[in-house]
Every structure is written in C-alpha cells, then in structure tokens.
Amino acid sequence: MQPKEPREKKGGKRTLTPSEGEGGAGDDQRKRRNRGGTEEQGGEAPGPGGRPPRGPGGKPRDGAWKGLEATSVGYFRRVGDRLGEGFEDDEERVMFVENVLTEVKGKAKVVATDKTGSATLQKLMALASLDQAVSCDRAGGHVVEGALRQMPRWTESPEDSEASALETQVLSLSAAVRRDPAAFVTHMYGSHVVRTLLHVLAGCVAPPRADTRTGAGVKGRPGAAPPLTNYEAPVSFWYEFRSLTEALITHINVSVTETVASMVFQVMLTVAHRNRPKLCKKLLAGVIEYLGSRSAAPGTSPLLVFLKDHASSRLLEVVFQLSSKPLLRLLYQDHLRGHLVDLSLHKIANFPVQRLVAASASHKMFPKVFDELNEGVEAILAAGHMGVIVQLAESCAEGGEKQGELMQHLLSAFHCDEPATRHACCLPLFLSLLTYEVYYTAETEGGAINTEIPLSSICYHGSLLVQAMARFKDRSLLMSSLRALTPADLAALGVDPTGSHVMQALLAVSSDKGRGKILRRLEGQLVQIACSRTGSRLLEAAWNNASVSQRESIATELAPSETRLRTDQYARHVWSKFALSHFVTRRPRWKEIQTEESKKRKLFNDIIA
DSSP: OOOOOOOOOTTTTOOOOOOOOEEEEHHHHHHHHHHHHOOOOOTTTOGGGOOOOOGGGGGGTTOOOOOOOOOHHHHHHHHHHHHHHHSHHHHHHHHHHHHHHHHHHHHHHHHHHHHHHHHHHHHHEEEEEEEHHHHHHHHSHHHHHHHTTGGGGGGGOOHHHHHHHHHHHHHHHHHHHHHSSHHHHTTTTTTHHHHHHHHHHEEEEOOOOHHHHHEEEEESTTTTOOOEEOOHHHHHHHHHHHHHHHHHHGGGTTTTOOHHHHHHHHHHHHHHHHHHHHHHHHHHHHHHHHHHSSSSSTOOHHHHHHHHHHHHHHHHHHHHHOOOEOOOEEEIIIIIIIIHHHHHTTTHHHHHHHHHHHHHTTSSHHHHHHHHHTTHHHHHHHHHHHHEEEEEEEHHHHHHHSSSHHHHHHHHHHTTTSGGGGGGHHHHHHHTOOOOHSOOOOOOOTTOOOOOOOOOOOHHHHHHHHHTTTTTSSHHHHHHHHTOOOHHHHHHHHSTHHHHHHHHHHHHOOOOHHHHHHHTTTTHHHHHHHHHHHHHHHHHHHHHOOOOHHHHHHHHHHHHGGHHHHHHHHHHHHHTTHHHHHHHHOOHHHHHHHHHHHHHHHHHHHHHO
C-alpha cells in the first residue's frame, strides 16, 4: 500500500505518510532487523519477507496478518497518535481526516482487518463527517460498528445528502444480514455488528464497547447493561428493523444454543421492548413457541432442558424479564410449576429462576412462586446459590407480600429461630451466611456457647440479603440484632466494604429515635470510621439523615481530632462537609445553619411524600 503525498495546510501540521515521522519507516525496519524483532501485524508476526504466517501446505493460517505492509502499520500508528493530540481548529481536523480517508479508500478491508489499522479507523469515525464515514467500505467488525454509531448525528447534518448516503449504507448492511442471518449471528465478530445494527435501526445507541469495558457510563451492580440513548431514526429504519427481526427469528433453530447468536437475540428483544413493544410481544411469542415445541422426555417441558444450557438460559432470562403478565403466567403454569427448586439447585438454571422471581414480584402469581421456592430455602442455601434467596427477599420487599414467612424460614435455616434468645444473633449470621452452630463454635469453660465472638466473615450476598430485608415492613429483629452488637463490631461493620452498605440501609430506614440509639453505640468509634474509605461515606450518609442534636453529637466527638482528620485522605472530606472548622470557632452560628438546613430538608421530604 503506497499512499499519496497529502495536501498541506498553511500554518498547520501536515498529514503523516508512511515515509514520514520520527526516524521514518525505513529506520523502523532496520531497527527491527537489527534486534531480530517483528512488527505487530493483525496480532501475529509475519513470515519471511513480510509474508503472512503459513500453515500446512503453504496456505496462510486463519486469523493471520492479511496484508498491511510494515510502512503502512507505522503510518496508521502515527495517525492514531496524531488523533489523540487533538486539533487547533475544525479546518485542520477536516483536512487531516479527509487526507487519511483518501488514502484508505479502496483498501478499507485490508486496513480494517489489521489490528493497528482497525484501532485507528475507529478513532477516525468519531471525527469524520457523514460522507467521509460512508466512503469507508463495510469491513472489520469494530470499524463497521464505529460507522453505525455515527447514525444519530444524521439529524444534525446540514447536508441532507450526507444523511441520505449514510442511511442508504445502513439499509444496505441490513439487507446483507437478511440474506444470510446465520452466517452473521454465529460469527464472533459479525454478531457484534448485527447487535449494533439492531440498536441503530431501533432508534437507540449503546456506548462503544471500549467504554463499557472501562466502566464509563455504566453504574450499578457489576454486569449491569450499559445505558441506551434514543435518537430520531428515519422512518425507513422502522420498516427495516421489522424485516431484520423477522429474518432473524426464522433462524432461531441454529442460533438459540450458540453463545454469540444468543446475545444477538437478547439485544433484539431488549431494543424491541424499548421502542417497539408490540413487535416485542410477537418476537417473544415466537421464541417461546420454538423452545416449547422441541422434543423432550415424556411429561417434561423442553424449556427445562434449555434452562440448563449456557447460551439459551441467557436468552430465557431476557424472555422472563420482558414478558407480559399473561405470557409469564403461561410460562410458569405450562413449563415451570413444580420444578423451581430443582432448577434453583442447578448451576446454570438458577439464574433464569432469579429473573422469573424478579419479574413476578408485582404479579398475582408471586405467592405461588414464593411458596414453591420457600420449601427449598435450606437446600438452595446449602447449594450456595444465594442469588435466588437474595432475589426472593428483594421481590418480597418490592411486592410487600410474604415478608414474615421468608424471615421465619431464614431464621429456621440459620438455626436461630429457637430459643427466642437467638434472635439477637440473626444479623451476624445473615451477614456471614453461617448457621448458629458454625458461627459460634467456641465454648466457655462451663460448656456453654460463647456468643461474644467478634463480627467477621461479612460476605457480598449476605450484605445484599440484609439490605433487601431492611426494606421489610417489620424489621424489628434486624434492628434489635444491630443494637446488640458491640461498639467495636459496629465500627467493623461500618468500615467493611460490603457491611457499610448494610449499616447505611438500616440507618436510612430507622426513626430519629432508633438512629440516635445506633449513633450513641458508635461513640468513641467515629474518628476510626471517618478515616476509612467506606466508613467516611457511611458517616456522610448518616449525617444527611441525622437531626440537629445528632449532628451536634457527631461534631463534638470529631472536633478534638482536627489534626488527624484534616490530614487523612478520606476524613478531610468529612471535616469539610460537616463544617467542623466553623463548629470549633463559631458554634452557635453553626447550629443555626444546621437548624435551617434541617427545616429545608424536612420541607422538601414532605413535598416529595
């Protein structure tokens, strides 16, 4: 590949060519020969003479470098570096992008399938105008995805011809997928293009995969779906989306057990539910009809087999989440009734059960689902599938039903229901997911069980379980158990990464009187908590809900430790937010300000309520 000499802008920087740059490509090649190294080309080292690696019979191996010369690789690496530096004005940016795309035109497939070229083209798409994006051919999964994500900009384009050109290219790509859906959805890289295409046609766009991997814009629990952004899609996209989904659903037989294809169907159902709910109902019915019509053992629903498959179980999770009340009730009655405990004990099927429990929380069928699972709570705990138990508690909290029954079954499962004196130990047991006998293993000299064991072994699912139960109508057992902890245990709970969320949840739902009792138990521990990363956040949350007298008590304990708090990387934020400098020097005025803030907060809460 020998690019042409680029044009130059007066007073600006020239576009790089393969023969330019620091040292030049010729120097790069000599350096590689001298040190015996190889240039990275599409993820593999080239063979002798710069040719791609050869497999048996002298044929290039699959996935080998597909043709970019060493000079071109260096060129695109320097282009990527230049893009990262930014531009002084739009004119310079437009000229640079135009020159680079001119060099790429006609060779996009070779560039897009090279590791370095693909990364550079992805950066280029965000800067290119719409007609420039159209000038790149369809090749290289990441590059095509980058081009598709530019579609939301079509409404901002001053040139209708540009928008029309890109719209035509998107429709052309969709038509190519419709001609051979199976080849696209079962391909590792092609499936990503189809997923992005479905988003664009449905009128919503997800963030680039690079952003989701680094966590940008994705909040909440790990694994949470990235947020989608709606845009005004052309009318032609709505019709094409329906045609594409119809083509995909006809090939569900070859896709339902394929992991990458299953993810395409999950995206299809999700975006349809978001922007085309009527079409989504039709698609859901088609998926259930196919899965329910497969052959299985006599008297057994074929859905039970698919629920235990890695790929199809993920698809069924989405089906449960998006199903309407009648469809969800039909699924339970015809396929799942009487099998929920067995499915909950399976290493894969327990995840769809969690989605079913979550989806049925506000439905009339939830008591039936709860009663069936409630019989196997102890077995599910023994299997270690805590996600089912946590989701059961969250659904009880959401729907307001079966809360007392679940609490009693959990007390029984952790062996702290009888005698009643064991109720005060329930919180440490729930947090550690250990039974009473296992947690309190040490005995005193008289042979009695020692209940003065420091709080330890706080686990993630135990924290989630208690946070869910903190939303129950009757949480007296949890609050009594919390107040029974020693000050040292309360401090340990407050500075623990998972335990601090429990403390925050229980403080948030406590009355002013109950919150005051807990804060008094923490006297002498507040400085230690403030100097912790998680504890400082807990203290700020407690401060936001505290009364003026409670705030004054907190400030009174923290103020004498000014030097330690102001020099600690976490506690210094507490010192600043609580205005403790003001508290030390002008305490009456500080109290007036806190009283005014308390009145405003109460008024605001009353308006919301």
